[in-house]
Amino acid sequence: MSTRIAGTPGAAGVAVGPTWRYSATGTAEARRMPPAVGDPGEALHAAALEAASQLEALADRVRDLGRPDEAGIFEAQAMMATDPELLDEAVARAEAGEDAVSAVRAAADAVGATLAALPDELLAARAADVRDVGARIARILLGEEMDLPGVPSVAVADDLPPSVAAEIPPGFLLGVALEGGSITAHAVILARGLGIPAIVGAKGLTRAAVSATSVAVDGGSGEIVLDPGPDEVADFAARAAALEESRRAAAALRGRPGATADGERVALLANIGSPEDAPRALDAGAEGVGLFRTEFLFMKRQTAPAEAEQVAAYAAAFTAFGPERPVVVRLADIGGDKAIPYLDLPAEANPFLGVRAIRLAAHGSRELLLTQLRAIWRAAGRAGVTPHVMAPMVATLDDARLLLELRDQARADAAATGDPLPEGMVTGVMVEIPSAAILAPELARIVDFFSIGTNDLTQYTMAADRGNPALGHLQDALHPAVLRLIRDVVAGADESHIPVAVCGELAGDPAGALVLVGLGVDELSADAGSLDGIRAALAAVTRAELDDLAGRALAAGDAETVRAMARQLLGRSGQTAAH
Amino acid sequence: MQVAELDVRNRSGLHARPAATFVKTAAAFRSKVSIENLTRGSKPANAKSLLAVLGCGVEQGHRIQVSAEGEDEVAAIEAVRKLAEGDFGEAPKG
Numbered sequence: 148m149s150t151r152i153a154g155t156p157g158a159a160g161v162a163v164g165p166t167w168r169y170s171a172t173g174t175a176e177a178r179r180m181p182p183a184v185g186d187p188g189e190a191l192h193a194a195a196l197e198a199a200s201q202l203e204a205l206a207d208r209v210r211d212l213g214r215p216d217e218a219g220i221f222e223a224q225a226m227m228a229t230d231p232e233l234l235d236e237a238v239a240r241a242e243a244g245e246d247a248v249s250a251v252r253a254a255a256d257a258v259g260a261t262l263a264a265l266p267d268e269l270l271a272a273r274a275a276d277v278r279d280v281g282a283r284i285a286r287i288l289l290g291e292e293m294d295l296p297g298v299p300s301v302a303v304a305d306d307l308p309p310s311v312a313a314e315i316p317p318g319f320l321l322g323v324a325l326e327g328g329s330i331t332a333h334a335v336i337l338a339r340g341l342g343i344p345a346i347v348g349a350k351g352l353t354r355a356a357v358s359a360t361s362v363a364v365d366g367g368s369g370e371i372v373l374d375p376g377p378d379e380v381a382d383f384a385a386r387a388a389a390l391e392e393s394r395r396a397a398a399a400l401r402g403r404p405g406a407t408a409d410g411e412r413v414a415l416l417a418n419i420g421s422p423e424d425a426p427r428a429l430d431a432g433a434e435g436v437g438l439f440r441t442e443f444l445f446m447k448r449q450t451a452p453a454e455a456e457q458v459a460a461y462a463a464a465f466t467a468f469g470p471e472r473p474v475v476v477r478l479a480d481i482g483g484d485k486a487i488p489y490l491d492l493p494a495e496a497n498p499f500l501g502v503r504a505i506r507l508a509a510h511g512s513r514e515l516l517l518t519q520l521r522a523i524w525r526a527a528g529r530a531g532v533t534p535h536v537m538a539p540m541v542a543t544l545d546d547a548r549l550l551l552e553l554r555d556q557a558r559a560d561a562a563a564t565g566d567p568l569p570e571g572m573v574t575g576v577m578v579e580i581p582s583a584a585i586l587a588p589e590l591a592r593i594v595d596f597f598s599i600g601t602n603d604l605t606q607y608t609m610a611a612d613r614g615n616p617a618l619g620h621l622q623d624a625l626h627p628a629v630l631r632l633i634r635d636v637v638a639g640a641d642e643s644h645i646p647v648a649v650c651g652e653l654a655g656d657p658a659g660a661l662v663l664v665g666l667g668v669d670e671l672s673a674d675a676g677s678l679d680g681i682r683a684a685l686a687a688v689t690r691a692e693l694d695d696l697a698g699r700a701l702a703a704g705d706a707e708t709v710r711a712m713a714r715q716l717l718g719r720s721g722q723t724a725a726h
Numbered sequence: 727m728q729v730a731e732l733d734v735r736n737r738s739g740l741h742a743r744p745a746a747t748f749v750k751t752a753a754a755f756r757s758k759v760s761i762e763n764l765t766r767g768s769k770p771a772n773a774k775s776l777l778a779v780l781g782c783g784v785e786q787g788h789r790i791q792v793s794a795e796g797e798d799e800v801a802a803i804e805a806v807r808k809l810a811e812g813d814f815g816e817a818p819k820g
Contacts, residue, residue, distance in 0.1 A: 219743055223776065226746060232777040258777050265783040270741070273780055449733075449787045488787065 150359070150373040154324065154349030156366055157335035161387035162322035162344050163363040163380055166356060166373075167300035169311055171282040172252075187241035191234060191251060194287040198280060199228040202310065209313055220276065220309050227280045233258055237284075248285045255281020272333065279308035296320070301364055303356045307334040322364045324371050326352040338366070346371055397683035401432040405671070405682050409689045413664050415682055416475075416672040418650060422460055425467035428675045432682070435472040437598065437672020438650040439464055441519070445479050451489050451515055454522050461526035465534070475535040475598065475648075475672075476523055477577070478516060478550075480504045490515070499606070504540035508549055520557030528567040537598050541576040541583050547590055550574065577650075579603035584632040587639025597640050599668070601651025601659075605629050623706035624653040625662060630700055630709070637667035648672055657684035658713035665697030684717055692716060727795045728803040731764065733787075736816040740784035744814035749776045751805050757796025759806075764789045773806075 206221035227233060233254055240250035259274035259281075286293065295314055296302075301322040302315075312320065312334060323338050328347040338345035344366025352371065356362070359373040363383040367390070372379050405415035416437030417428035428436065444452045444460060461476060468474050481487050482503030490512055495501035502510050520536070527534035538550045554574055561568055578584050579600035587597070601624040606613045608629050611621035633649075640647045648670035653659035655673030660681040663671065671681060696716055700709045736744055752759040752773035759773040765788035771778035773792060784790055794802035809815075 223742065223746055226749065226776045230775050230777045231772065232775045232781075261781055262777070265781070270780060270783065273741070277777065 149375050149379055150355050152349050152352050152355060152371040152373065154346035154352070154369045154371055156369040157323070157325075157328075157345035157347045158338040158343065159367045159390070160322065160338075160342065160344030161363075161365050161367070161383050161390055162301055163375065163383045163387075164321040164361065165296075165298060165300045166303045166359050166362045167296040168353070168356060169302060169304040169307060170353070171279070171305070171308075172285075187247040187250070188238045190247050190288060191237050191241060191284070194247075194251075194284045195228050195234055197287050198283045199225040201283065202228060202280075205310060205313055217309060217313060221313070223273075224276050224280050224310060227277055228284060233277065233280070248288050251284045251288070252281050255284075275306070275308065275333075279310055282308075283310065301362045302334075303352065303359070303362060305353055309333045309337070312337055322346075322366065324349055324352060324362065324364050326350065393683070394679075397679040400682050400686055401679060403432075403682070404434055405685055407664070407685050407688055407690055407693065409691075411690050413668075413685055414648075414670040415678050416648070416650075416670060417675045417678065418672050419464070422463035422467060424675070425464060429467070431675035431678045433472070433675060433678060435468060436464070436474040437648050437670060439474050439476045441477060441479050442481060445481050445487060449488050451518070454518050454525075457519060457522035458526045458529065461523050461534075462529045465526055465530035465532045468532075470532045473533070473535045473573070475537055475575070478504065478519055478536065478538045480539040482507050482512075499612075505538045505546050505550060506540060508553065513553070516553055517557050517560065520553055521561045524558050524561040524568050524572065525564070525566050527569045527572075533569050533571065533573060535573040535575070535596075537575040537577055537596070539577045539600070540580065541578075541590075542580045543582065544586060544589055544593070547576050547594055550576065551593065575645075578636050579607065581608050581632060584636050587636045588642055589639075591640045591643035591645050594645065596646050596648065597636055598648040598650050598672070599633060599636060601629070601633075601649055601653040604632065604651070608632060620706075623710075624651060625659060625700070625706040625709040625713075627701055627703050627705070627709065630662065630666065630697075633663070633666050633668070634697075634701060641667070646670060655681065657681050657717055658710055660684055661688060661693060661696060661713050661716060662700050662709060665693035665695075665700070667697075688716060727793055728799040729791060729793045730803050730807050731789060731791050732807065732810040733789055734784055734810065734814075735786065736813040737786055738816060739786045739788060740779055740782065740790075740814070744816050745776060745779050745784075747814050748806070748809060749774060749779055751809050752792075752802065755794065755796070755798045755802035755805070757794040757799045757802045759792065759794045759802055762791045762793075764791055 202221045202225035206218040210218035236254035236257060237251040240253055241247050255278050259277040262270045263274040293314060296319050299319050299321050301324060302320060303324050305327045306325060307323055322343050323334050323345040325347045326349050335345045335347060344364050346364055346366055346369050349371055356373055361374055363372040363375040363379060365386060405413040414434050416435045417433035418438040419428055419436050420440045421443045444457055464474050482492055492502060508516050523534050523536055541547055551574060554572055573595045575596035575598055576590060576594050577600050578597050602613060605622060605624040609621040611618040613622060637647050646669040649663050649668050650672040654663060654671040655677030657680045660671055661684055696712060699712055703709045734740060738744060740748055760770040761773040761779060761782060762768055762770045763782040763784050766783055768782045771782055773779060792806050
């Protein structure tokens with residue numbers, strides 16, 4: 148009898164194979180072994196040294212395989228194994244009567260909890276690394292060998308630490324199914340890199356899988372089938388074949404501009420967070436950049452970035468894409484929730500509704516925005532391109548007028564330096580505040596383009612915090628209320644013949660892309676990795692089909708209904724399996 | 727006792743490799759070496775422990791205080807100061 152369990156999709160792909168179970172606490176039989184004899188402190192020190200030497204060997208091996216980032220993790224773990232913070236705590240617990248195995252696990256948990264409590268998400272990963280080191284020392288104390296898969300298998304675990312995943316020989320990991328973890332877990336990133344499926348958050352998985360011998364996983368849908376029957380195995384094999392076929396077909400379209408089956412052009416652009424993202428975007432066939440986030444220049448520093456530093460960064464991006472591929476620079480979206488020491492802003496109760504982005508100009512930071520605009524003018528002159536700029540958090544016509552005024556003042560100031568400058572700057576506003584969507588006809592008369600940020604537009608329209616997991620049903624940008632605002636923005640833009648782009652997450656989702664283009668959006672900007680999928684989805688449908696989809700979506704009652712409609716159209720054109 | 731206040735300018739602060747480099751440098755001396763994150767206002771921590779240094783949560787732009795006490799305290803502080811001036815072997819931007 149097969150058992151079906153649903154998890155959260157982490158990495159796309161389909162796999163069927165024997166189960167390989169991993170548990171940080173080892174097997175029940177091993178835990179019943181008698182505790183090691185002798186001085187627990189000496190035993191702990193010896194086991195810690197052995198763990199450090201194993202982890203150093205692992206670091207050497209993955210470095211030789213050309214994976215320096217992973218090697219860095221294991222080198223740090225080797226240092227943690229003999230770290231006084233961990234070892235002193237474990238020895239103290241052992242001397243107080245705990246057995247050595249429990250003592251080292253408890254010490255690793257305690258140190259991990261301290262790191263996890265710091266306000267820094269990178270340290271959460273270090274916390275998991277410490278606990279994994281504790282598990283390794285415990286295994287050594289128990290005389291256990293890690294039971295690695297002997298044949299290509301699907302890993303079934305609560306979590307799969309990097310140090311365990313790295314011990315699995317290449318080709319022996321077919322997929323990953325985790326009871327815990329999030330889509331940002333190391334195992335998910337690893338799976339994406341290997342091109343194998345990963346599913347996380349599958350409640351009840353480890354208990355249900357205790358006696359399972361085989362498992363089928365679909366990382367695109369989050370389905371897990373334990374001990375699948377012959378029909379289920381055939382079903383998953385067919386899905387794997389369809390996925391391979393659609394990936395191949397999508398990649399074959401790369402290099403062609405985005406368009407519907409009947410030839411209506413839809414520019415497909417990439418979102419980038421620094422000039423270093425340019426090669427990946429160009430490889431993916433990006434026709435330009437629809438969102439160049441500039442926060443990387445402003446965050447995590449004590450003083451504002453100098454103009455020259457900014458000129459170099461913008462010129463690097465402009466040069467990488469050249470004059471044929473426009474790069475839209477978004478003015479710094481900082482303030483509010485992002486603490487910037489040099490801005491000296493007061494703490495706010497509702498930072499997402501506070502003094503941030505363009506609003507900073509009226510609160511003592513006009514010079515910050517002027518400096519950024521001067522740098523963009525000069526960088527465009529240096530690279531020989533026409534600059535494209537947009538301001539976030541525009542709520543009113545006055546905000547847009549302020550942007551134009553800052554732009555013109557920045558050009559006059561930059562001209563005084565004697566650097567060559569381009570004639571004009573294509574200047575747009577982000578539409579992410581409902582008031583801007585409502586004012587679209589008036590805004591369109593004074594700016595050159597709109598770019599809709601669907602994540603914030605949804606958050607502000609539904610009054611639902613993006614980061615609050617309890618409000619998931621109010622965070623879907625496909626809700627008809629949000630779609631009707633997008634329709635109105637397009638209508639306002641059309642009156643003045645200016646283009647509308649979308650640079651939120653919805654643009655990178657093939658189902659969302661179809662709805663957006665149906666509503667009349669001209670350009671989609673998404674992560675480079677999403678471009679193949681949306682290009683293929685658009686190439687398979689006609690304008691008439693998209694018009695029909697948009698009409699039904701606007702009249703729907705909720706986001707789930709809209710998503711189902713779009714998926715149905717995707718499925719009919721054979722693109723469902725791709726994502 | 728020798729004390730130095732230093733700015734951490736490199737991209738990942740005292741995380742990952744820069745933290746390991748810092749700890750290995752401190753551990754090479756016989757003196758007792760400790761670190762405080764002045765920006766966060768953390769308690770003094772053992773600079774020879776990677777876990778303790780990570781626990782200080784030192785990010786790019788933070789200011790730290792390093793103290794050394796022992797026979798080679800002058801050399802220890804000098805070595806740490808050089809390390810900070812070289813951005814702990816990591817580029818300041820990225």
